[in-house]
Amino acid sequence: MPDLGKMLDVVAERLIAHAEELTALDSAIGDADHGLNMKRGFEAVLADKVNILAKPLPEALKAIGMTLVMKVGGASGPLYGTLFMTLGKELPAEPSLADAARALTAAVEAVKARGKADFDNKTMLDVLGPVARHLGNGSATFDSVRKLAHDRAEATVPMKAIKGRASFLGERSIGHMDPGARSSELMITAICDGLEDKG
Amino acid sequence: MPDLGKMLDVVAERLIAHAEELTALDSAIGDADHGLNMKRGFEAVLADKVNILAKPLPEALKAIGMTLVMKVGGASGPLYGTLFMTLGKELPAEPSLADAARALTAAVEAVKARGKADFDNKTMLDVLGPVARHLGNGSATFDSVRKLAHDRAEATVPMKAIKGRASFLGERSIGHMDPGARSSELMITAICDGLEDKG
Amino acid sequence: MRANDKVGIVIVSHSPDVARGTADMVRQMVGEDVPLGYCGGNPDGGLGTDVAKILKAIDEAWSEKGVAILVDLGGAETNSEMAVEMLDPERQGKVVICNAPIVEGAVMAATEAWGGASLEDVRRTAEELSPQ
Amino acid sequence: MRANDKVGIVIVSHSPDVARGTADMVRQMVGEDVPLGYCGGNPDGGLGTDVAKILKAIDEAWSEKGVAILVDLGGAETNSEMAVEMLDPERQGKVVICNAPIVEGAVMAATEAWGGASLEDVRRTAEELSPQ
Ligand SMILES: Nc1ncnc2c1ncn2[C@@H]1O[C@H](COP(=O)(O)OP(=O)(O)O)[C@@H](O)[C@H]1O
Ligand SMILES: Nc1ncnc2c1ncn2[C@@H]1O[C@H](COP(=O)(O)OP(=O)(O)O)[C@@H](O)[C@H]1O
Ligand SMILES: [Mg+2]
Ligand SMILES: [Mg+2]
Ligand SMILES: [Mg+2]
Ligand SMILES: [Mg+2]
Numbered sequence: 001m002p003d004l005g006k007m008l009d010v011v012a013e014r015l016i017a018h019a020e021e022l023t024a025l026d027s028a029i030g031d032a033d034h035g036l037n038m039k040r041g042f043e044a045v046l047a048d049k050v051n052i053l054a055k056p057l058p059e060a061l062k063a064i065g066m067t068l069v070m071k072v073g074g075a076s077g078p079l080y081g082t083l084f085m086t087l088g089k090e091l092p093a094e095p096s097l098a099d100a101a102r103a104l105t106a107a108v109e110a111v112k113a114r115g116k117a118d119f120d121n122k123t124m125l126d127v128l129g130p131v132a133r134h135l136g137n138g139s140a141t142f143d144s145v146r147k148l149a150h151d152r153a154e155a156t157v158p159m160k161a162i163k164g165r166a167s168f169l170g171e172r173s174i175g176h177m178d179p180g181a182r183s184s185e186l187m188i189t190a191i192c193d194g195l196e197d198k199g
Numbered sequence: 200m201p202d203l204g205k206m207l208d209v210v211a212e213r214l215i216a217h218a219e220e221l222t223a224l225d226s227a228i229g230d231a232d233h234g235l236n237m238k239r240g241f242e243a244v245l246a247d248k249v250n251i252l253a254k255p256l257p258e259a260l261k262a263i264g265m266t267l268v269m270k271v272g273g274a275s276g277p278l279y280g281t282l283f284m285t286l287g288k289e290l291p292a293e294p295s296l297a298d299a300a301r302a303l304t305a306a307v308e309a310v311k312a313r314g315k316a317d318f319d320n321k322t323m324l325d326v327l328g329p330v331a332r333h334l335g336n337g338s339a340t341f342d343s344v345r346k347l348a349h350d351r352a353e354a355t356v357p358m359k360a361i362k363g364r365a366s367f368l369g370e371r372s373i374g375h376m377d378p379g380a381r382s383s384e385l386m387i388t389a390i391c392d393g394l395e396d397k398g
Numbered sequence: 399m400r401a402n403d404k405v406g407i408v409i410v411s412h413s414p415d416v417a418r419g420t421a422d423m424v425r426q427m428v429g430e431d432v433p434l435g436y437c438g439g440n441p442d443g444g445l446g447t448d449v450a451k452i453l454k455a456i457d458e459a460w461s462e463k464g465v466a467i468l469v470d471l472g473g474a475e476t477n478s479e480m481a482v483e484m485l486d487p488e489r490q491g492k493v494v495i496c497n498a499p500i501v502e503g504a505v506m507a508a509t510e511a512w513g514g515a516s517l518e519d520v521r522r523t524a525e526e527l528s529p530q
Numbered sequence: 531m532r533a534n535d536k537v538g539i540v541i542v543s544h545s546p547d548v549a550r551g552t553a554d555m556v557r558q559m560v561g562e563d564v565p566l567g568y569c570g571g572n573p574d575g576g577l578g579t580d581v582a583k584i585l586k587a588i589d590e591a592w593s594e595k596g597v598a599i600l601v602d603l604g605g606a607e608t609n610s611e612m613a614v615e616m617l618d619p620e621r622q623g624k625v626v627i628c629n630a631p632i633v634e635g636a637v638m639a640a641t642e643a644w645g646g647a648s649l650e651d652v653r654r655t656a657e658e659l660s661p662q
Binding site: 411412413414415416417418419420422423426438445470471499500501502503505 | 543544545546547548549550551552554555558570577602603631632633634635637
């Protein structure tokens with residue numbers, strides 16, 4: 001089973017290392033805080049790591065989600081929080097790849113409901129949704145997942161934002177990558193890197 | 200010709216003496232500041248008295264109006280300010296009663312326009328309008344004007360507010376006197392008292 | 399009992415200043431008679447919202463007659479929804495988030511609450527608000 | 531010239547805190563690129579509005595492309611109208627008071643202004659605002 005402590009380190013490190021980039025993306029079509037928000041959230045997760053790792057996987061994921069909800073401070077907080085909490089609710093203690101695909105699909109649905117959003121609204125969902133579907137089709141490799149996450153984040157560039165602050169820009173949101181799509185890509189890529197390094 | 204300095208003293212004194220009452224009326228159906236606002240405005244008028252009295256009547260009235268606009272701080276500021284400024288625009292230097300009636304009628308129209316309001320909206324207009332009409336019919340006495348102002352202020356009690364903050368209360372504005380109607384009554388009564396004392 | 403015979407109002411802004419100033423405006427209209435809670439700012443105090451502070455504000459404004467929450471932009475709404483879901487189940491049903499502008503909506507909602515209106519009426523008044 | 535290629539935004543609240551906080555939220559969205567002025571409070575600093583402060587805020591936000599004013603409640607609107615009428619005649623025609631909620635409207639209007647929109651478009655965007 002993958003080492004959750006290591007996964008947390010890798011994901012948190014990645015997001016924190018890219019905080020300025022995320023904030024710069026949010027500066028173009030939002031309020032210039034997405035990197036700061038993710039950093040605040042994942043620093044709080046790291047600070048709570050001992051406590052989190054003492055729990056079985058489902059409970060640990062719920063604790064991560066709750067920490068993000070409480071600490072991120074932006075719309076991404078309840079959204080990523082809901083993602084992790086739903087994963088915690090859906091995953092067994094020792095999940096298979098099929099379990100992961102199913103849980104992620106459920107978590108993406110929960111994020112959609114939380115944000116009253118749909119795919120193609122230029123949000124994190126445009127990375128998370130395709131990755132969930134790809135994991136479900138059985139042929140996923142670390143490389144294919146990384147590539148898909150990357151491509152779907154890029155694919156938000158020409159989209160017009162329908163949800164979140166970027167939607168205030170209307171047509172002018174076109175031409176910029178969605179910051180939440182990029183943070184989702186970073187998380188997914190970090191998890192692939194961590195798992196691959198492990199396995 | 201009536202002594203403008205004395206009129207100013209009488210009106211300002213009267214409003215300042217009744218500031219707490221006006222604020223209490225505004226507390227029931229508004230934001231509890233009408234007395235404070237009128238006091239601030241007329242204290243500023245008194246502070247500027249030497250300057251005001253150095254001008255011919257029309258310019259003096261405009262200066263009073265401008266001071267109210269600048270100092271009152273509430274909706275009543277631009278409304279009473281408009282009233283006095285219009286009087287200044289409409290009155291000759293040595294007005295007759297007929298001039299006063301015509302000018303007040305014009306000033307009431309200007310206040311209506313400024314406040315986008317009409318009669319029976321439960322505002323100062325419900326005192327100012329009837330008094331203007333009454334002055335125009337030629338038979339007005341100090342007593343009849345005072346009585347009319349008093350009665351029209353009382354008549355705002357059963358009205359439902361359509362304009363101003365009291366309108367937020369909807370039906371619950373019924374049963375309270377409008378603070379601006381009361382301050383208009385106080386001003387008109389003070390002017391009658393001052394003029395009568397004089398002549 | 400005072401706190402329970404009128405619907406409570408909660409103000410959730412991205413800005414602590416907006417939240418405080420809106421609360422001042424509400425207090426000026428309705429005095430101390432309406433239970434009121436407010437908060438703004440992310441957990442570091444910057445612009446954003448904080449679920450813990452929202453929960454505290456709901457607690458401060460608690461009324462058995464219900465609580466109406468006014469929010470400004472998206473994140474304030476989503477974080478408020480999150481906070482509501484964290485309440486005891488019997489409290490959840492008594493809290494609504496109004497689809498109304500934060501400042502104007504809070505003043506209108508509080509004025510309605512002050513008159514003893516039900517939670518549904520408080521919400522409707524805030525939501526019907528067309529900027530005058 | 532920077533100040534002249536985008537419509538300016540003015541925020542007029544009864545509360546100095548609401549005005550300042552709204553300005554912070556606007557700055558967070560659009561940075562320093564949009565001319566911005568704000569004020570709140572009566573001439574004594576209490577809740578209310580002050581024509582002199584409004585005139586100063588319009589001056590600070592001045593842009594040849596126009597200025598959109600966002601207000602909260604009635605008195606703020608009437609005092610803003612008064613202030614606009616006191617401007618030089620050639621400035622008057624370039625100032626509009628938006629019939630929109632102050633916080634949400636200011637953020638939307640500023641975002642639109644930031645994109646280079648005309649005064650009419652800035653106003654329309656703020657006024658179309660249905661709380662999301
Ligand atoms: N309603 C929503 N549904 C899904 N995702 C959303 C929604 N609103 C915002 N997001 C995502 O959150 C990101 C912004 O997060 P962040 O900047 O941290 O929050 P905020 O917008 O409150 O400042 C966006 O780039 C987008 O991916
Ligand atoms: N739109 C309006 N038209 C006419 N009179 C109005 C209007 N709005 C308010 N008023 C008058 O002003 C009075 C309130 O003045 P005040 O309390 O000083 O201002 P504010 O309502 O801004 O606190 C009301 O009682 C009413 O008579
Ligand atoms: Mg952001
Ligand atoms: Mg934010
Ligand atoms: Mg008042
Ligand atoms: Mg007032």
